[in-house]
Each structure stands twice: as C-alpha cells, then as structure tokens.
Amino acid sequence: MGSMGDESKESFNGVFVPNDTRGKVITCKAAVAWGPKEPLVIQDVQVDPPQSMEVRIKIVFTSICHTDLSAWLGENENQRAFPRILGHEAAGIVESVGEGVIDMKEGDHVVPLFNGECGDCVYCKSEKTNLCGKLRVNPMKRVMSIDGKSRFSSMDGKPIYHFLSTSTFSEYTVVDSGCVVKIDPNASLKKMSLLxxxxxxxxxxxxNTANVQPGSTVAVFGLGAVGLAAAAGARAKGATRIIGVDINPDKFVKGKIMGMTEFINPKDLKRCVNEEIKELTEGGVDYSFECTGNLEVLREAFLSTHDGWGLTVILGIHGSPRLMPVHPMELFDGRRITGSVFGDFKGKSQLPQFAEECLNGVINLDEFITHELPFSKINEAFQLLIEGKSLRCVLQL
Known part of the structure; x- marks a missing residue:
C-alpha cells in the first residue's frame, strides 16, 4: 500500500483507501519503466492530487496487455517516452476527485479507460463511433490534458510520464474523468479489470463491429486474450463454426473452452491458410478477426472470408510503416475490412451494461485469468506474456 504513515483509512469491500489524503501528494509504489527492455523498477513515486475534471484512483488489480509489452520493448520509436508508468488494464477505487467531477465520488469502484469518452464532443454524441474528440486512445500522449504536466514524479521531483491516459502500474494513478467509468460495487474488481x-x-x-449473426461462420487469427474474447463473443451471438488459427497448438485447449470448433496451425499446412478455410467452409467464413498485428496474417484473414459479404475486423496493433497488403480491386469482390478500437464500446456509457452481462454469465471472465501474482513480481508477469504462457496475469497491489 502507499506510504500514509498512521493516517486514518476507510475500508471499501475490504480495500483500505485513505480518507484524509484529499488534496495532498501521495507517496506510493509504482513499477517504473526507465528504458526499452529494462526491467521495471518497483520504487516510491509521488502522485499529485487530481486537478479540475480529474480523478485519483487506488488501483487494486492490474494486468499486462501486449500493448504494454510493445511500449516496454520500445517497438515504435515515435511512442518512446521514459521514465514512464505503463499499464492500462485495471480496476480500483476512487480516492478523490477534482473540481467539476459530478459522476463519481470517493469510494466508487471504477475501471480506467484508455479510450475515453468526454460525452460532449461531436464524436461522443454520434452513434457511429466510440472515438472521442478529446480523449480517444493516443499512445503519443504522456501528460495530462488540462495543463500538459505529469501527475507522477520521482522522490527527487523529476517527472515520470503517463501511458495511454491510465498508467495503472502504480498503487495510485490520476486520470481524466472521461477516462474512468463507475461499475457495480458488488462486482469482483479482479474480474472487472479485464474489461x-x-x-x-x-x-x-x-x-458491435462485426455484429456476428446466429448460424454464421468465423475465423480468428491469433489466439491471445483478444482473439479468444472475439471467439467467446461470436459464440455468445450464435456463430456455429469458429475456426482458431495460431502457430501454438496449445492455444486450442483454451480456444475450445471459449467456443472454438476447429483449429488450424499454419505450420501444418502445405498451402495458404485462406485456401484451407475456404475448402472447410465452402467458400470462406462470414467474419474473420485479425488479432496478431502481422500484415501477412492480415492478408490471410481477409482472403479467408467469403466473397460477396465477408467482413474482416482488424484488432492487432500494426506498428510497422508498411501499408495494408490489399489491392483496391480485391474489394470489388464484396469483401470488406475495418478496424475496431475497444470493440466499438463507448466506455463510460456502454461498459457498465457489458459488465452486467459478464456478471450474468454471458462471457466467462474467469477463463481469461491464467495467472495471479503480487504486484512486486510484475517482471515475472511480463516474462509469462513474452513466452506465451499467460492470457492475463492479474497483479494485486
């Protein structure tokens, strides 16, 4: 826990949050990335109070996503910023709110959002997008919106940068109020962190993006957490055939639990994956999901869909400057391709309903948690992800 001395604290569902730190700087532990591929350092940092329209959160659970891994590896030079506090999958409890915040209060259970929703801009008021004109996902952003400064600093006062508007690898973090959503206080914070x-x-x-229909066929390329979630979502909507594609055959064990009916390992084939899928499905699948960030895989996913109506949804992060491997004339065959940010959920207005559906068993969140470790072992959790041994390793702070 943060360094609070003997100050009084209040308990919310067994999690102790200081109730007399409002307006004060908090000293707490954070995992700081000091450079590409350098082990994260658990150290004391200072976290400033929230400013106008900001919220300070006590992080209770956080996990590691491939986006965190990519940032830590420094794969995109334009996005490098060190020292930095990474992390964007988490759940916690509001410690304090800044001036003007009316939809949250101290003690509320919340989930941070890397793709925010201000609620006032033309994007937020449109039903056609879940992007926000002010708070949409921005890996380049490293400071707070209101004043262009960081809320984190080392003990000698030097600033530490933010990441994806959330920075959850810290016992306390500060986010824009549009980048956090209140959830059911009776829900498991550990499970809610996955959302x-x-x-x-x-x-x-x-x-939302594909609007998978009952009786349809689906192919999922890349069976990490996102790919398996796409499979689970397709099953929940009544897809009858869900083909998983991955070079790791161990992934199919979890894939079957998530609803996959068939598995293809490209290494076992003597022809292209799309040709195999077309033969299995008499022309191609109705929907394909590309979850690898690999352009060659993207082309296979695109060509594996049925001409006339096939839809490919891009979910993988493509950091390469190379362009999409699709000739314009190939789109005249009726296949479509699109990207999806945060599953086209509007975070603040729609995530609570999705959380409720998960609590009712529509999606089994337990299956995504393969490992649990204390926050102090965050470097071990990174290694599990690198080695492909974990879907989500949840860290308790």
Missing part, C-alpha cells in the same frame, strides 16, 4: 482492454476489445469486435 478495461482485452476482453472488451475482442467481445465488442464480435458484437
């Missing part, structure tokens, strides 16, 4: 990225992205891609 701030991977599960929502995959399930939402099947439900």
């Amino acid at each position: 701030s990225c991977g599960v929502s992205t995959g399930v939402g891609a099947a439900w």
